[in-house]
Amino acid sequence: MSNNLLEIEHLNIDYLLDKGDFRAVKDVSFNIGRGEIFGLAGESGCGKSTIAYAITRLSKAPAWISGGSIRLDGQDLLKMPEGELQKIRWKRIGMVFQSAMNSLNPLMRVEAQFHDVLHRHTGCSRQESRARAEEMFKLVGIPPHRVGDYPHQFSGGMRQRIVIAICLALRPELIIMDEPTTALDVVVQREILEQVLDLQQTYGFSVLFITHDLHLMAQLCHRIGVMLKGELVEVGDVSQVSQSPTHEYTRKLWNAIPQLPVSAHPPGVFA
Numbered sequence: 001m002s003n004n005l006l007e008i009e010h011l012n013i014d015y016l017l018d019k020g021d022f023r024a025v026k027d028v029s030f031n032i033g034r035g036e037i038f039g040l041a042g043e044s045g046c047g048k049s050t051i052a053y054a055i056t057r058l059s060k061a062p063a064w065i066s067g068g069s070i071r072l073d074g075q076d077l078l079k080m081p082e083g084e085l086q087k088i089r090w091k092r093i094g095m096v097f098q099s100a101m102n103s104l105n106p107l108m109r110v111e112a113q114f115h116d117v118l119h120r121h122t123g124c125s126r127q128e129s130r131a132r133a134e135e136m137f138k139l140v141g142i143p144p145h146r147v148g149d150y151p152h153q154f155s156g157g158m159r160q161r162i163v164i165a166i167c168l169a170l171r172p173e174l175i176i177m178d179e180p181t182t183a184l185d186v187v188v189q190r191e192i193l194e195q196v197l198d199l200q201q202t203y204g205f206s207v208l209f210i211t212h213d214l215h216l217m218a219q220l221c222h223r224i225g226v227m228l229k230g231e232l233v234e235v236g237d238v239s240q241v242s243q244s245p246t247h248e249y250t251r252k253l254w255n256a257i258p259q260l261p262v263s264a265h266p267p268g269v270f271a
C-alpha cells in the first residue's frame with residue numbers, strides 16, 4: 001500500500017466561457033500522505049478552490065476537468081461512476097468550505113442533520129445517530145445536550161464547528177478544508193483549528209487545507225504547495241518552503257507577511 005492517500009497528476013481544469021476557454025488549473029501534480037496535513041497557498045484566483053471542488057467531482061459548469069487523474073488509494077476518482085463516487089463523498093472524503101456554516105438547514109434540528117448524513121452512508125438508526133452527534137459535539141467543544149437545537153441558536157463559530165463535527169462523524173480518511181474559518185474572528189478561528197489539529201492527531205485523517213493565511217498554514221501543515229496563476233510552482237516541507245523557498249513568487253508571499261516563528265515548533269503544532 002502506497003503511503004499516499006491522494007495522488008493528483010497532471011490535472012487540468014478549464015472554465016468553458018462564451019468568450020473562450022480559460023485554463024484555471026494547469027498541469028498540477030501533488031500527493032497527500034496518510035495522516036498528512038497538506039496546505040495549498042497562493043493569491044486569490046490562482047485555482048485553489050477549483051482543485052478542491054474537482055477532487056470529489058463537485059465542480060459545476062462552466063468548470064470542466066479536461067485532463068489528469070485524481071487517485072484515492074489508487075482509484076481514479078475522475079473515472080469512477082457517479083454512484084460509486086457518492087459513496088466516497090463524506091464517507092471517505094469530508095469537505096468543509098468557507099461558507100459551510102450556512103449550509104446547515106435552518107429548518108432542521110442539528111440532530112436531524114446528523115441523522116440525514118449518517119443514515120444515508122451507514123444506515124444507522126435515529127438513536128444511533130443522536131448518540132454519535134452527542135459524541136461529536138463533545139469532541140468539537142459544544143455541550144452535547146444542544147444537539148436538539150436549531151442552527152440559528154448557535155454562533156457562527158459553533159455552526160462551523162457543527163459542520164466539522166458532521167464531517168468527522170463519518171470518520172473520513174481525507175478532509176478538504178477550503179478557507180474553513182475565514183468568516184470567523186481570529187480567536188474563534190484559532191480555537192477551531194486547534195481542535196481540528198487535536199482530532200487529526202487522534203484519528204490520523206489527512207487534510208487538504210486551503211487558506212490565504214500563510215502564517216496559519218505554516219503552523220498547521222506538514223507540507224505546503226504554492227500556486228501561481230493555475231500552476232503549482234513549489235511543493236515542500238513547511239520549513240523548506242518558508243525558510244528556503246526556491247520560487248521567487250514564494251519568497252514574495254513570505255516577504256509580504258511578518259517573519260514567522262516556524263522553526264520554534266514542529267509542523268502541525270500551534271505555537
Ligand SMILES: Nc1ncnc2c1ncn2[C@@H]1O[C@H](COP(=O)(O)OP(=O)(O)OP(=O)(O)O)[C@@H](O)[C@H]1O
Nearest residue numbers: 015024042043044045046047048049050051061062
Ligand atoms: N464559475 C466560474 N466561471 C468562470 N471562471 C471562474 C469560475 N470560478 C472560478 N473562476 C476563475 O478560475 C480561477 C480560479 O478560481 P478559484 O476560485 O479556484 O481561485 P482561488 O485560488 O480558490 O481563489 P480564492 O482564494 O479567492 O478563493 C479564477 O481566475 C476565477 O476567476
